[in-house]
Amino acid sequence: xxxxxxVLLVVGSSLAIFSGLRFVSQAARENKPVAIVNQGETxxxxxxxxxxxxxxxxxxxxxxxALEQ
Numbered sequence: 001x002x003x004x005x006x007v008l009l010v011v012g013s014s015l016a017i018f019s020g021l022r023f024v025s026q027a028a029r030e031n032k033p034v035a036i037v038n039q040g041e042t043x044x045x046x047x048x049x050x051x052x053x054x055x056x057x058x059x060x061x062x063x064x065x066a067l068e069q
Contacts, residue, residue: 002026010036012056015043024048037063 002008008027015021024044027034033049036042037059045051052059 007033007035010044012038
């Protein structure tokens with residue numbers, strides 16, 4: 001799926017486990033933007049093009065509403 005994606009959105013993960021972080025690493029190697037929504041730091045913050053700090057229940061409805069416009 002990542003091969004055909006234009007961007008990677010990480011939602012609610014610290015990326016402490018390599019199985020998740022490997023997707024972020026691959027996207028970064030392929031120059032695909034990485035967006036992270038999480039409460040607290042993640043291991044992918046250093047390569048994220050967009051980093052939103054907050055609770056998913058607060059952030060995601062606003063994000064969906066903004067994308068629908």
